Amino acid sequence: MPEPSRPVRRDRDARRLASEAPWLRDDIGPLVASTALGVVGLVAGYLGASSTVDPSRQFAWMTATVVMTMIAALGNALWLGLGRRSVRARRDLVIARLRGDAVPVALAARPAPVERASRVELPSPATPRTDALVPEAFLSYLAAEESE
């Protein structure tokens, strides 16, 4: 992987940790695009295969449909992988805090609670989180982990 992409990736990881969900809004783009491609592939494959009685052409349409479906599966797998990675990183931070390990201040504090009907209301944290601090703190946290 090219060197400049690592800070960008870490910045996105830090933004995910600061968000209200394991994904960022940008992450939904590849999911929707690949799934839509899968739907288009299914419809086009069915119409194409139905429009001819030549098995060789029908198999070509079926192969194209399978490829489109695989692209959709790839997009869905990417989405799930991103979510799993975020949850794992977040869980590691919580476990570190439970163990009493040092955790960067900006990562230790979470944003204010969000109104949700299914959740018990909790008071706001004493030190509201500043999102601008999160990426740098997370980068230093990762750098410290890598140097160990």
Next chain:
Amino acid sequence: MDWMRSLSTGWARFVAALLVAGGLLALVLGFVGASGTAYVAEQIPYVISGAITALFLLGVAATLYLSADMQEEWWKLDDIERRLEESSGATDGTSSDDTAEIRRDTFPSLESATVDA
């Protein structure tokens, strides 16, 4: 992020269940259609509209269901962190009796492995 919150739990699982039902229906209809003719040229469209469509719908359903699971896990971690902040001052990394109680409640298996504070 309202869009993500609305994605997450109840309705996501409901849509996933609908997709699973739709996938099974497509599978059955595809089988019935393909077995109803002896001509390969007539069977292949049924394979696409039945089997491949069923796989696609089941895959999307799995994504929705697992996404809802991860979102709920994320919220649980949120709650745990907030309780930790309330009990230990959020930033000093020290343990208190309350923190130890949360630790026992949340990660019973971790308690035996915890050696440093």
